[in-house]
Amino acid sequence: QVQLVESGGGLVTAGGSLRLSCAASGFSFGYFAMGWFRQAPGKEREFVAAIDWSGGNKYMLESVKGRFTISRDIAKNTVYLQMNILKPEDTAVYYCAAAEGTGIRARPREYDFWGQGTQVTVSS
Secondary structure: OOEEEEEOOEEEEOOOOEEEEEEEEOOOHHHEEEEEEEEOOOOOOEEEEEEOOOOOOEEEOHHHOOOEEEEEEHHHOEEEEEEOOOOHHHOEEEEEEEEEEOOOOOOHHHOOEEOOOEEEEEEO
16 A cells, blocks of 8 residues: 655744655655645645655755755655745645656656645744
8 A cells, every 4th residue: 555654744933944754655665756745725736846766866946945955765765855944935735745757757747646745834
């Protein structure tokens, strides 16, 4: 059974940091590209970051460059999103997703599996 389980969300004040984790199971993690998306109330799901199978190639949403970092630990079947200098506009439910194949994907429809999401709230 495929599972993507996010953790690490919470409430933080502006300028603070959070580290999201996504534990994957039930599929060959090393053969999947991974991504993070977010969805704020009343808005569409938005791409945040993606990483290829090896971890060597990454792609970030322009507005989070320099603040967020995506990484993966193949031995632990886990992908991370380190979020620094958080802003109120980063408030959303953050989702982890997996796309079969090795290359980076940025569109939700290119992803095969999704987690349930974790809430991130940034207060001003």
